[in-house]
Amino acid sequence: xxxxxxxxxxxxxxxxxxxxxxxxxxxxCEFGLAVNRVRSKSEExxxxxxxAWRELGETIANYKKKGDxxxxxxxxxxxxxxAQDGSKxxxxxxVADNVxxxxxxxxxxxxxxxxxxxxxxxxxxxxxxxxxxx
Amino acid sequence: xxxxxxxxxxxxxxxxxxxxxxxxxxxxCEFGLAVNRVRSKSEExxxxxxxAWRELGETIANYKKKGDxxxxxxxxxxxxxxAQDGSKxxxxxxVADNVxxxxxxxxxxxxxxxxxxxxxxxxxxxxxxxxxxx
Amino acid sequence: xxxxxxxxxxxxxxxxxxxxxxxxxxxxCEFGLAVNRVRSKSEExxxxxxxAWRELGETIANYKKKGDxxxxxxxxxxxxxxAQDGSKxxxxxxVADNVxxxxxxxxxxxxxxxxxxxxxxxxxxxxxxxxxxx
Amino acid sequence: xxxxxxxxxxxxxxxxxxxxxxxxxxxxCEFGLAVNRVRSKSEExxxxxxxAWRELGETIANYKKKGDxxxxxxxxxxxxxxAQDGSKxxxxxxVADNVxxxxxxxxxxxxxxxxxxxxxxxxxxxxxxxxxxx
DNA sequence: TTTT
DNA sequence: TTTT
Numbered sequence: 001x002x003x004x005x006x007x008x009x010x011x012x013x014x015x016x017x018x019x020x021x022x023x024x025x026x027x028x029c030e031f032g033l034a035v036n037r038v039r040s041k042s043e044e045x046x047x048x049x050x051x052a053w054r055e056l057g058e059t060i061a062n063y064k065k066k067g068d069x070x071x072x073x074x075x076x077x078x079x080x081x082x083a084q085d086g087s088k089x090x091x092x093x094x095v096a097d098n099v100x101x102x103x104x105x106x107x108x109x110x111x112x113x114x115x116x117x118x119x120x121x122x123x124x125x126x127x128x129x130x131x132x133x134x
Numbered sequence: 135x136x137x138x139x140x141x142x143x144x145x146x147x148x149x150x151x152x153x154x155x156x157x158x159x160x161x162x163c164e165f166g167l168a169v170n171r172v173r174s175k176s177e178e179x180x181x182x183x184x185x186a187w188r189e190l191g192e193t194i195a196n197y198k199k200k201g202d203x204x205x206x207x208x209x210x211x212x213x214x215x216x217a218q219d220g221s222k223x224x225x226x227x228x229v230a231d232n233v234x235x236x237x238x239x240x241x242x243x244x245x246x247x248x249x250x251x252x253x254x255x256x257x258x259x260x261x262x263x264x265x266x267x268x
Numbered sequence: 269x270x271x272x273x274x275x276x277x278x279x280x281x282x283x284x285x286x287x288x289x290x291x292x293x294x295x296x297c298e299f300g301l302a303v304n305r306v307r308s309k310s311e312e313x314x315x316x317x318x319x320a321w322r323e324l325g326e327t328i329a330n331y332k333k334k335g336d337x338x339x340x341x342x343x344x345x346x347x348x349x350x351a352q353d354g355s356k357x358x359x360x361x362x363v364a365d366n367v368x369x370x371x372x373x374x375x376x377x378x379x380x381x382x383x384x385x386x387x388x389x390x391x392x393x394x395x396x397x398x399x400x401x402x
Numbered sequence: 403x404x405x406x407x408x409x410x411x412x413x414x415x416x417x418x419x420x421x422x423x424x425x426x427x428x429x430x431c432e433f434g435l436a437v438n439r440v441r442s443k444s445e446e447x448x449x450x451x452x453x454a455w456r457e458l459g460e461t462i463a464n465y466k467k468k469g470d471x472x473x474x475x476x477x478x479x480x481x482x483x484x485a486q487d488g489s490k491x492x493x494x495x496x497v498a499d500n501v502x503x504x505x506x507x508x509x510x511x512x513x514x515x516x517x518x519x520x521x522x523x524x525x526x527x528x529x530x531x532x533x534x535x536x
Numbered sequence: 537t538t539t540t
Numbered sequence: 541t542t543t544t
């Protein structure tokens with residue numbers, strides 16, 4: 001059977017990314033993403049929860065904060081749990097497997113003290129690619 | 135600011151599509167989509183709700199039914215409402231703006247008497263393209 | 269058989285869009301797109317030719333110019349022709365079916381005097397996110 | 403500046419995948435992909451060249467052959483070279499970074515020994531995946 | 537609520 | 541032929 005699951009979102013962090021670790025020490029980063037509806041005169045926004053694992057999660061936690069624009073590629077995830085009142089609940093969120101930092105145009109509100117990425121986004125060792133001719 | 139919102143899913147309908155109409159007569163089709171997680175030995179599945187409007191919705195309602203495979207392109211939508219107990223609830227679903235019917239190989243369950251394939255790739259006059267050299 | 273063909277590119281126009289018309293008067297807009305390779309220390313760039321039809325093509329021709337950033341969604345197209353020396357040649361380009369104008373941060377180079385798309389796109393104020401409740 | 407480059411294609415291999423190695427021993431797999439144009443009454447097909455590196459390339463080379471359906475996710479790549487007559491040439495192809503094997507279609511000319519599927523598309527035997535490590 |  |  002054909003199965004495919006791909007999401008691409010660009011928007012802004014609604015809160016500072018939160019970095020936690022699983023019991024076995026795997027980093028998990030969670031953040032909210034606000035995506036404005038283009039082609040909509042109304043001021044509508046869609047809000048999503050995003051999870052990023054491992055190095056990707058750490059990078060986001062280290063460099064991004066509330067308000068920052070980001071492009072997220074990943075898959076949609078359906079999750080279920082039992083609410084405190086015993087009722088079943090479910091939720092659809094996004095698991096990122098790729099991210100691109102989008103620069104902030106002006107950046108006046110950008111609190112410094114943290115490494116600032118000047119609009120481009122490079123972090124990630126090129127060494128593995130040394131002998132690849134393109 | 136960059137905003138982007140794109141989802142591509144392929145899976146199977148979890149129920150027959152339901153076609154309704156808004157007060158002003160606009161067709162709205164809703165169905166469930168099950169997408170199996172590839173790369174997962176475990177039997178995991180993600181479930182999504184999909185909405186398709188107008189002709190697209192009508193086509194789906196006319197040609198697809200529970201179990202049928204389908205590829206859906208669209209956008210993620212965030213919705214909020216108030217539950218009966220007064221609590222706030224929210225939900226993420228998919229609004230389709232393009233669909234591709236995936237065939238069923240054997241097709242034993244495929245009720246015949248209905249047009250098979252070809253229904254989905256018609257809407258759109260080739261005539262405008264007559265003088266386009268490619 | 270499953271067929272699917274989707275491209276999403278964001279980059280900058282390498283030249284002013286060129287608007288032409290078919291014999292039957294259908295607008296066709298063509299432009300070049302430069303997409304910088306992220307994750308590449310080297311100054312590498314991919315160049316593509318993009319075609320947009322009808323209103324979409326007209327909108328691009330009216331509002332965009334060399335250097336402007338743009339996001340293009342569409343499909344890959346393979347074309348063949350015979351070169352002047354009789355040899356066969358082929359080419360892969362992009363047919364846009366959706367476009368999003370990306371704002372220029374500062375906008376100093378933004379020649380004003382042209383309509384700047386007010387509603388359906390681009391730059392929005394980060395301030396709207398200040399009071400997002402999560 | 404925003405840069406983004408994503409392609410998703412589903413179609414059939416036009417030739418057996420060819421596996422080679424760089425000087426430093428990195429596997430590179432190349433194959434052709436034919437993607438039928440949906441929504442086109444005419445029998446049109448787009449042809450693309452695809453490259454897959456490392457384990458991904460090896461897996462494709464080991465499991466796929468001419469005629470097999472495949473879904474390819476990756477990026478578009480622009481390449482230039484000098485033709486034998488000294489003229490500049492360029493080409494756009496696809497670098498895969500993710501692949502999903504789709505089931506085998508009719509396959510009349512297909513050497514059996516492998517599970518054959520009854521219909522004209524889609525469903526593929528899960529069994530083929532039993533020893534594929536993802 | 538769940539599909540192959 | 542090439543953009544930031």
